[in-house]
Amino acid sequence: MKTSKPILSSLVWLYLVCIGAATVLMYALGDRWWPATLLLFGPRWVLGLPLLLLIPLALWRRRFLLLPLGLSLGILVWPLLGWNMVLSTPKAVPGPRVRILSLNTNDGRIDRDALAGLIEALSIDVVSLQELPKWFALPILEGWHTRRQAGVAIYSRYPLERGRSVVTAHPPHLNKRLSGLSAVVDAPQGRFLFCAVHLPSARYGLQNVVSRGLGVDPAKAALLRDETLGREHASRLVASLAASASLPVIVAGDFNMPRQSRIFRDVWGGFHDAFAETCGGYGWTFYDNYKGIPVRLPIDHVVSANGAVPLDFLVGPDVYSDHRPIIADVGLPPAE
Structure with a gap:
């Protein structure tokens, strides 16, 4: 089944909005509102499953959509799943x-x-x-x-x-x-x-x-x-x-x-x-x-x-x- 370019574009941008909203929801309302708390303690990685379909479709139908999909992937692996980056090594401590x-x-x-x-x-x-x-x-x-x-x-x-x-x-x-x-x-x-x-x-x-x-x-x-x-x-x-x-x-x-x-x-x-x-x-x-x-x-x-x-x-x-x-x-x- 073919996916038209307008429909695919809508799905990709909708996914970007949803993954961004989920991240904001978790940080802002986790431990405050039950849906956000479920997200905080749940298997957040499942929110990345749509990428397994959207990325191949974008490669096939419209490669420009790889840009918003890349942004969605970045939101998923960094703030949503909590990837930590250490930009500088800890300073040496002279004590024990x-x-x-x-x-x-x-x-x-x-x-x-x-x-x-x-x-x-x-x-x-x-x-x-x-x-x-x-x-x-x-x-x-x-x-x-x-x-x-x-x-x-x-x-x-x-x-x-x-x-x-x-x-x-x-x-x-x-x-x-x-x-x-x-x-x-x-x-x-x-x-x-x-x-x-x-x-x-x-x-x-x-x-x-x-x-x-x-x-x-x-x-x-x-x-x-x-x-x-x-x-x-x-x-x-x-x-x-x-x-x-x-x-x-x-x-x-x-x-x-x-x-x-x-x-x-x-x-x-x-x-x-x-x-x-x-x-x-x-x-x-x-x-x-x-x-x-x-x-x-x-x-x-x-x-x-x-x-x-x-x-x-x-x-x-x-x-x-x-x-x-x-x-x-x-x-x-x-x-x-």
Whole structure:
């Protein structure tokens, strides 16, 4: 079937408008309005599927249309999917540095030998683990200093001084859960506050708005709205704990939100983001499937403040969790 040039032109320009509108919608109203929140946490890559048809048709019928299609592709791969570009390498920090590893263990269902090998091979200084069952143990961490509470743990090669924890409600559930666990690390490189986080997920609200199959149920949008308010409240409490520290501070863990999230930008925007400042690409850390559709999101982060500056960031290999481990080098202020 032949496609006339006017129809093809209309489709191409309409697609450009739609992909641009989707991007603006996600950044402006994600975590504010349920369709934009679905887009924020959903498989955004599917919005690129029309290009598989439009580009060959443009090559065949009207090559001038490759220009708006190229612009559409640029919008898709850069702001919509969140491609990160680092234009300059981080400046050398004269002071010491520490190496951080964080992983959501998926209730302990991971390859513990693989994780242990990673910790040993990379000479990790501090480990943040989330979704940690009571029975979980890692032989390589025996003898390390530990702070552990309600499924979140901090392991350190160096002595830990007990810090505060943040426990929050997670609407619509009435039970409270741990969102942040902190400790002062007394490292030879310098003392710093380390906070392991496992912030509330948007999963429950999203699953209620998305009905059976691939339909949506706007009548349940209130559940997602209440959950979003709870997520923002928990995030602000943990960020307040971190920001109140007089020492250099490093926060690592499962934030349960991509960096395109309004909550992440509003609450954590004043912190250094290790991935955004040192690493190119998408930084996907969460790998899942919904109804057979792959979902890839960057929801695990390392951020720092008070003189702690990110120097490097790496998404580690699969250790059989739905999350990938993240590793970051963070520079500390030189001792006075």
